[in-house]
Amino acid sequence: MKETRLTARKGKWLALLVVTLLAAGLLSPWASSHPDGLERVAEDYGFLNQAESVHELAPMPDYEVAGIPWTALRVGLAGIIGAIVMLAVLWAVMRVITGRRRGRDDGTDHGRGTGASSESAQ
Amino acid sequence: MHIPDGFLDAKTWITTSVIGAAAVAYSLQKTKLAVDSKQVPKVALIGSFIFAAQMLNFPIAGATSGHFLGGTLASILFGPWIGSIVMTAVLIIQAFVFQDGGITVLGANILCTAFIGSFTGYGIYKAGMKLLTGRGRSVITFAAAWFSIVAASAGVALLLAWSGTFEPGTALKAMVGWHMLIGLGEGLITTLVAGYLIERNIPLAKEVTLP
Numbered sequence: 001m002k003e004t005r006l007t008a009r010k011g012k013w014l015a016l017l018v019v020t021l022l023a024a025g026l027l028s029p030w031a032s033s034h035p036d037g038l039e040r041v042a043e044d045y046g047f048l049n050q051a052e053s054v055h056e057l058a059p060m061p062d063y064e065v066a067g068i069p070w071t072a073l074r075v076g077l078a079g080i081i082g083a084i085v086m087l088a089v090l091w092a093v094m095r096v097i098t099g100r101r102r103g104r105d106d107g108t109d110h111g112r113g114t115g116a117s118s119e120s121a122q
Numbered sequence: 123m124h125i126p127d128g129f130l131d132a133k134t135w136i137t138t139s140v141i142g143a144a145a146v147a148y149s150l151q152k153t154k155l156a157v158d159s160k161q162v163p164k165v166a167l168i169g170s171f172i173f174a175a176q177m178l179n180f181p182i183a184g185a186t187s188g189h190f191l192g193g194t195l196a197s198i199l200f201g202p203w204i205g206s207i208v209m210t211a212v213l214i215i216q217a218f219v220f221q222d223g224g225i226t227v228l229g230a231n232i233l234c235t236a237f238i239g240s241f242t243g244y245g246i247y248k249a250g251m252k253l254l255t256g257r258g259r260s261v262i263t264f265a266a267a268w269f270s271i272v273a274a275s276a277g278v279a280l281l282l283a284w285s286g287t288f289e290p291g292t293a294l295k296a297m298v299g300w301h302m303l304i305g306l307g308e309g310l311i312t313t314l315v316a317g318y319l320i321e322r323n324i325p326l327a328k329e330v331t332l333p
Binding site: 003004005006007012013016017019020021023024027028031032033034035036037038039040041042044045047050051052053054055058059060061062063078079082083084085086087088089090091093094095097098099 | 123124125126127128129150153154157158159161162163164165166167168169170171173174175177178179180181184185186187188189199207208211212215217218219220221222224225226251256259275278287288292293296297300301304315318319320321322323
């Protein structure tokens with residue numbers, strides 16, 4: 001038997017959703033603006049100026065929604081939108097994947113999860 | 123920040139794009155076998171959490187910052203195949219919607235962050251759990267997450283060195299040095315969230331009494 005499992009308590013997952021939205025919407029504008037590890041190394045070794053962008057059509061470059069005068073709102077809104085887009089995209093991708101599988105072995109056991117993820121039968 | 127366009131030369135980004143695409147295709151096949159339809163909302167939520175947490179750069183020494191990556195968290199929760207797909211999705215959204223991480227180097231970022239990160243973390247976690255027979259789970263989780271960051275940064279360093287940006291030794295020392303510090307943040311967040319979501323598998327009373 002597996003020793004651990006993912007919690008089946010809905011409240012915990014709901015709390016994680018709230019934490020996610022708070023982090024993306026409220027905390028993100030206050031994140032450190034110092035260069036991160038890779039940027040620091042690039043700066044120290046003089047190749048930061050090699051950075052370029054082949055993709056100029058990003059709707060929210062640098063995690064900011066354009067046209068809003070308040071920085072906190074620009075960043076926070078981009079964070080919220082990003083978190084929701086992320087949720088929707090992964091949900092859709094995983095739906096497509098599991099849907100296909102369900103079509104293939106129809107009527108059989110859909111299999112339990114793997115790793116720490118097997119859920120208790122409720 | 124992920125690797126931006128321009129940091130890797132043509133041979134390096136073309137090679138990593140090909141290998142990265144193959145890795146993602148293979149991982150998608152594996153994910154198809156591993157994912158349970160009941161897990162879909164949870165997988166999506168973890169991806170969303172990882173995206174949000176990656177925005178929160180925390181200060182480390184010398185006017186430098188670091189941020190969470192999340193490969194270890196996703197793979198100890200759902201296994202490394204689903205974990206690598208979650209990380210790949212995060213990197214794709216970041217590159218195309220937020221211009222964070224380049225397009226030509228997307229394969230390189232996917233290989234380092236999504237694959238090296240997820241599999242190193244998962245491997246250490248599984249080995250640790252087996253070795254210590256399930257004791258000290260939070261210490262193992264912290265170590266797995268820390269090593270995954272160090273390994274991912276070593277991957278980036280070697281790709282930079284292969285591009286001729288700087289010497290392999292210098293690259294490794296610089297990248298790994300900073301990420302040994304950044305990895306502490308990774309360890310802390312991974313341990314907290316995994317500890318919150320993973321519980322001991324104690325059979326329910328009604329299951330025990332079933333014939």
